[in-house]
Amino acid sequence: MNLSPFRQVLEKKCGLIFPNEKAAILEAGIRNRMDACAVTSPVEYLFLLTADRWEFGRLIDLLTINETYFLREPVHFTLLARRIVPELLTGKEPGKKLKILSAGCSTGEEAYSVVISLAERFGRDFLGGVSVFGGDIDTTVIAGARQGVFGKRSFREFPEHLLEKYFEPCRDGLFRIRDWLRDAVEFIPLNLLEAEYPPALGDSDVIFYRNVSIYFSPEVRNEIFTRLAASLNQGGYLVVSPSETFCYNKGALSLTPLEGAFFYRKGVAGEKAPVRPASGRRVSPARKTVVAGTLLSPKLRPPLADGRREGRSPAERDETVRSCVPAAPPPSAGAPASFEQALGLATAKEYQAALELLDRLTENRAEAARAHTLRGGILLNLSRPDEARAACLAALEADGFSLEATLCLGILARLQGDGTETLRRFREAVYLRPSCWPAHYYLGESYLEQGEAGLARREYEVILKLLKKGDFSSHGISFMPLSFTQAQLETLCRRRLLPMKGTSNGN
Template sequence: MSRHTSDTSLRGPRSAATQERVLDLSPFRDIIKNLCGLSFDEARTATLKNGIQSRMSLLGLACPARYLELLKGDEDEFNNLVSLLTINETYFFRDPAHFQLLTERLVPALIASKKPAERLRMLSAGCSTGEEPYSIVMALMEKYGESARNLFSVTGIDIDSSAFEIAKRACYNGHSFREFPEDLKSKYFDSLGPDLFRIKGTVCKQVEFQLLNLLSETYPVSLQNFDIIFYRNVAIYFDAEDQKTTFSKLSALLNENGYLVVSSTETLAHNIGIMSLIEIDNQFLYQKKLDIGIGNRRTESGSEPRPRASGRSNPASRRSAVTARTVHQDRAAPLSTKPVEKTEVSEQRRPNCLFDKALSLAEAKKYDQAVDLIDAIIAQDPSFCKAYTLKASVLINMKELDKAEGTCLICIQKDQWCLEAFLLLGMIAKIRNDDEAALQHFKESLYIQSSCWIAHFYIAEIHRLRGELNRAYREYEIVTTLLKKGNIKEHGLTFFPLSFPMDQIAHLCNHNMTQLRKKLT
């Protein structure tokens, strides 16, 4: 590709409004997808449009068709646009639970299986501006001290050349230090001036960076035999097919029994039978096991795999997972295989018809009658999970929290992937002011359905009330993004009078984000 020089003949007097009218994003989506694999669906239209318009304005171009031709012939400009479109929300020790999992569970287990002089190899896939791989090194140094230099090696890869250069310079400002302990800043960084810090050489030497498109046909030979891969908040840029392709490629880079860590909202999207989805200390991740059987890869033939909810006698308490548990297992056999004798049931007495009547009673606040009718439905069809969640919802409104909790647990025994049951358990815990249990249940809801905006909303509310402002802001932002897709009714609840008007959710989130921005600046 040739380099571009600004051509004043390409400039024009068109207004921004005119430019927006004639901006057809389809060919831009196609060229970006074809050249680097990044996908921009309808939910990310604004990001793509704003990026294109920003670059056109900077170059003094008024015609989208001219800019499209420029992208086809100028590699530098194409890279500039990609850099603008792939700006990641990244900072040191983002999602600290993952780094605690790394140092306290994954690394000790892997070291025990290694030869004395053999290093653990770790990969940060989609490392952006470098905060993640450097965080890995600092976490390991905190755990193992100076000996960490000889125990580990870390590699960061990314497609964005601009981010790549920032990572190699290792200079960062305050934006990268959200939730970063001050004592570690002085320990691992040198001050270069007001709000500018450079990572010390002892950390930088532990990280190697390589420029790479994850969708490349082949990877360098050096990218092999990793023990742990961090692949967090990257898959959002790929469509479903490319997500599967990339996940398969990353799996091939792992050693046997190696781990792949993804963000909580991406967990289910990658559960495609390539690796085992496991849970350690309340965190879901993947492990490469060469002996995975077909029965463990899929729950049912032709069905969409969903994470298995953890059974527990007291759902309000946190689990202590001493050993990892494989999340996907075959469904339990039916309690009885005895043929059911056919009986004539009037249309009015069928469970679905009775359910509609019970729901109407609940909406009319005739709770006792609703519960009696739901019990009759369950007696007719004990496998009717919606009846259990409706009963639990009604019991919550009756302030019968223990009974509601027990009903949810029965439902989960019958369907271990029931989104509504986990949402209700989260709400019960929230009413009890048990924030930790509430967060756990809402996160479990997201493992089942990452687009469940109401789970994100309640997580945001809990973080806001606890003063965890950055986390709250991030969750509110996710809610607004999901609601822009028009799925406000897809909240996962059959019946639960929310404490806020449904049509005001987006407004409420934006208001809270505005208030949080003021506190964060």
């Protein structure tokens, strides 16, 4: 791979320099992100990198080697304290401690986030029944972790009130973790590539192994994954970062969705997509009309607070994010079908012809996920929800990462009044792509419908933050047409937030 254009961009944008001895790390990082973005050509990825600030941030996350901070991926810590630890404790022999490991812990923020989350939920004394370890190959960072002194960067996502509660200011604007928390974590040198892990790490109940696999080739990655799996107790959890979630041969572990996040688990079968939606609160008939139609097509546009729909001027329409191609004539039977043709037909509302073409495309493994998803969108538009759902589930079978299929399933569930499934799908979409504002928007709307104004408020606030960061085009939707302009989206969110002043956002 020709790394020089990447080197130039990285140096120019954030001063990161990759000399030859670090070329392998740079290349592995780029390849990892290309895989995550389903991009096969480095030139195409370079374009994406320069055009998409969110994506640039993801690559930087991978390349800044010891990069870490408190409560990174906060959902992991919320679910650890709220769901995972209580569940694991019920199966624990009396007197046996729960063991949690942060593998590749860097300067300790991840391991300390574990004890802070547990102390926050269960109180300080609870830590007496838990053993928490942090291990890293880099002994300098381990020494830093033991000291427990941190600068501002480590707190970039950390709530102010927790900073006061669990840290004390020390020299030069730094903060020291309180002694009783520091004593609750043991830091040890650990090379994940070594044949034998320190005995203390055996029989772990939860292993955080996040943002470490960038160092490794796919073979080594799978080898370490297998070894970590062997160190886990039955029923134990392996927590990886969202970008690493689908990188592994699962082996002894199964991928388990939990409230929209994914965890690997030992000895417990992974959850299958349900055949029928579970019961949930029904949405009002007025709401149902909102979601009938192609994913986020104009028909789908949510009404304004006063019940009207936003109109769009031609100028606004130009601003709209669209990746649709012009309609193509239907190809003759037997001619090679292309996804672009099918998309063109769908855009021109030639639904029957598009469906016929897609029937052929779904047999092509490389195209199956997109083709099934587009089928799902068309069938949704044709008010054939059961078939649309089956198509979206088939898309997820082909590509568990399919953002569009997940969103489409959320929209379908909402249409069918299945509140539980609606929230689950939209949360999954947010998890797959945190900058996907349509997912946040629909999640917000669904929370509102289910009387959860505080949670809805959080979603609208996230969208406004994304817009402020300039992330309007980082939604990750590659071919479904979107019909909001940035200005419309902002107005809608602000209108939604107006009557919510004073509601708690669920934090």
